[in-house]
Amino acid sequence: MHFFKLILRNALRHKLRTGLTVLGFVVAFLSFGLLQTIVDAWYAGAEGAAPDRLITRNAVSLVVPLPLHYREKIRSVEGVKTVAAANWFAGVYQEPKNFFPQFAVDPAPYFSMFPEYRIAGDEFRAFLRDRKGAVVGRKLAQTHGWKIGDAVPLKGTIFPGNWEFVVRAIYDAGEAKTDTSQFFFHWDYLNETMRARAPLRANQVGIFVISVADVDRAAAISEAIDQQFRNSIAETLTETEQAFQIGFVKQTEAIVIAIRIVSFVVIFIMLAVMANTMAMTARERMSEYATLKALGFPPSYVSALIFGESLAIAGVGCAIGVGLTFPVGNWFAQQMGTLFPVFEVSGETVALQLACAVAVAVIAAALPARRAARIRIVEGLRAIG
């Protein structure tokens, strides 16, 4: 009991110094948590991918389309369960800053492959009936205040012209990593409009989304699909949905790595601050540690006092920092709109914050504790605090 009393009272001896150190911890661990969550958000699409879904795209580049008739050929490959055409639309809603992902899809097969998009049956039927109908995610609808029946005009970029849509269904997240900031509409509407406006661009598909019956055969099925189109005018590249998503992330991986490095630099700076605090603390109390040793307390007791104080300060700072990560993260996600569709502080992030706090506390206290434990009593008694 005395041990913990000593640690607590020692920690509160210099309230300003301890307060500033705790504040440093709060800022550092809050920043660390948010930066780690940004990194997680970057990979959220890949983590939300299902193992039984494949993506087939043009082997040359994602921006080079595939012929529509590939759909039937892919469907005929053994092991393929469902195939849906999909195109990235990239329209602008009111102004470019209102970015959100938009896809033209084969509605029935596409949504059958994504059970994590929870759509009310009557709304989905209404969407199927309306060629200009759209399915939007809950987060996207909330961001722009859309309700069922609202008209949504988009200005095309890849597919020029003005496009009119009507919100017919709003989907909710079936899983934590489900992105509810997306906008889906009928691929047929896109194709028919393009046939009228630019006939050469009709019957062209960005990607085929495929589901397979046996996950274990996904690699073999991918190979079989690509084999079909080898030496054709549009060779394909088929990969799992996760690999496809990671491919996207890899294009911006340098940013992700930079964010990750910065998050650990913040922790390293905190380590330097904490090490300085503990060094000052121990130096000031050297005569007290020598007195304890003279009274018969072992060196391990003295070093445990320093480690304990360091852990107490780090614990309080980290606890507040972790506690604030959640509300600040929510606020940050709201400010970012649909830029980060899934922005949630994960258990891994909290565990990493706690592990870093313990590491900082232990490393910062290591040298002062060693010095205090090893100091000769007669020298320590001469030390002026």
Next chain:
Amino acid sequence: MSAGPLVEIRNLSKSYRRGGQVVPVLNDITLDIPAGAFVALMGPSGSGKSTLLNLIAGIDKPNGGILRVGGVDIAELSEAELADWRAEHVGFIFQFYNLMPVLTAFENIELPLLLLRMSTADRKRRVETALDMVSLSDRMEHYPSELSGGQQQRVAIARAIITDPTILVADEPTGDLDRASAEDILGLMDRMNAELGKTIIMVTHDPSAARHARTVRHLEKGVLTDE
């Protein structure tokens, strides 16, 4: 406990290494201190009196000679054994009191008892008795910063006697006190020696403080000069 002197010192020497040079501090000291003695060690600064006290208290180690306290050759003990030995046999009174500023008078006095197997109730009883002996029962909840120098030194004395040690070592116990407080502390040490039979070894450069001791030994340049 042996039948001979409580502290038995034979040809004791101590030197320090400073900048590659060996600086002798104590040379060939031979001294016996019987149980129940009140000895003052006097001498000018640098004479080695505090070093001799530190060696007897087991917080420093000699380079040569024999140093037995209560029949135990403490120079042969390991650091851990020496810590246990100090906890059981030595009470310390320092010039600057060396109290823990974050602990109350009660908690400071209780500190050495934490190293012994003792119930909370027993510890409380002993601390209250010690506080009563040093007339500080009404100040038990006070922190050192709320006490005068004389009161802090009385807390330190209570802490020194709380484990009923074999010897009390005091290094300039009145060096930081005014005359009245110094007399108060020396009177208290007299009582510890006379009424409780405590063996006290005190380092002082103050002749009026030394007069309270039953025996006064002088050191000069690391040698006992009054043999």
